[in-house]
Amino acid sequence: MNEYIAGYEYYDQERIRSLCNDPCVKGVLLGDLFCQKRMFENGIADLFLLMNDVLLSSKEVFYQLPLYVTSRNMDEVKAVLNLMERYDKDSYAIVQDFGTAEWIVRDFSRIRLIWGQLGRVRELRYSDDFLLFLKKKSFTGMETFDRKLSGRLASLGLVPFFSNCKLEYQTLGRQCYLEYQTGLCNPAVCRKGSCSLKTEDEDFQMTIDGFVMGKKYRMTPEEDMTAAIREFSAQIICRY
Numbered sequence: 001m002n003e004y005i006a007g008y009e010y011y012d013q014e015r016i017r018s019l020c021n022d023p024c025v026k027g028v029l030l031g032d033l034f035c036q037k038r039m040f041e042n043g044i045a046d047l048f049l050l051m052n053d054v055l056l057s058s059k060e061v062f063y064q065l066p067l068y069v070t071s072r073n074m075d076e077v078k079a080v081l082n083l084m085e086r087y088d089k090d091s092y093a094i095v096q097d098f099g100t101a102e103w104i105v106r107d108f109s110r111i112r113l114i115w116g117q118l119g120r121v122r123e124l125r126y127s128d129d130f131l132l133f134l135k136k137k138s139f140t141g142m143e144t145f146d147r148k149l150s151g152r153l154a155s156l157g158l159v160p161f162f163s164n165c166k167l168e169y170q171t172l173g174r175q176c177y178l179e180y181q182t183g184l185c186n187p188a189v190c191r192k193g194s195c196s197l198k199t200e201d202e203d204f205q206m207t208i209d210g211f212v213m214g215k216k217y218r219m220t221p222e223e224d225m226t227a228a229i230r231e232f233s234a235q236i237i238c239r240y
Helices: 013-020 042-056 074-085 098-107 128-136 148-155 176-180 188-190 222-232
Strands: 004-007 025-030 060-064 091-094 111-115 139-144 159-162 165-171 194-200 203-207 211-218 235-239
Touching: 004 060, 013 025, 013 042, 013 165, 025 042, 025 128, 025 188, 025 235, 042 060, 042 074, 074 091, 074 098, 074 111, 091 098, 098 111, 098 128, 128 148, 139 148, 148 159, 176 203, 222 235
Parallel strands: 004 025, 004 235, 025 060, 060 091, 091 111, 111 139, 139 159, 159 235
Antiparallel strands: 165 211, 194 203, 203 211
16 A cells, blocks of 8 residues: 555554654644543643654644544643644644534645545535635645545545545534543443444444544545545555
């Protein structure tokens, strides 16, 4: 595979050191959609520490902003972006709403925007008008797992950030139900728990975390990833 962007569900210094020394890794994707305590042993403190390690290396930083950016976490998000802005190198923010995108463009000149696959338009059909609107709003590109959409993005001058998987989930909202029910934050349960869900077509297991009742990654066919690189110069995001 060509150079790729590595995105793990859990990080420590050993893993960051390994990724920073891997010649196949173009950049590192940091930041949990719901709770930094799931991704890092010391929560937001480790996000700053390990992101700084990546920024000091030759790798690019890709910051996954929380799914919901509100007054509750706004200061933390801005602090992470301030850290990224200090370095004279490419860095990227994956966002899911236009309000957040607008103040990033206004306040952070060195950070490029990527529209995330959990954007507020949460469907698989995107009109050319919407894609052109992303370009108008200063987006560099869009995360996708669809080969045809990659071609449309490239034809409009946007970079396809082609993901190796599609994220599916069922959520209870913005409050951690695990902490609410037990009175404790328990990242070990978040990272290892699972439950069975039934749809019309199938039964399947999904990972549990505090905010999300179920989460599953559906892998993208390898041939689609290869074609996206070859035909549309897509950047590859590999989530693990």
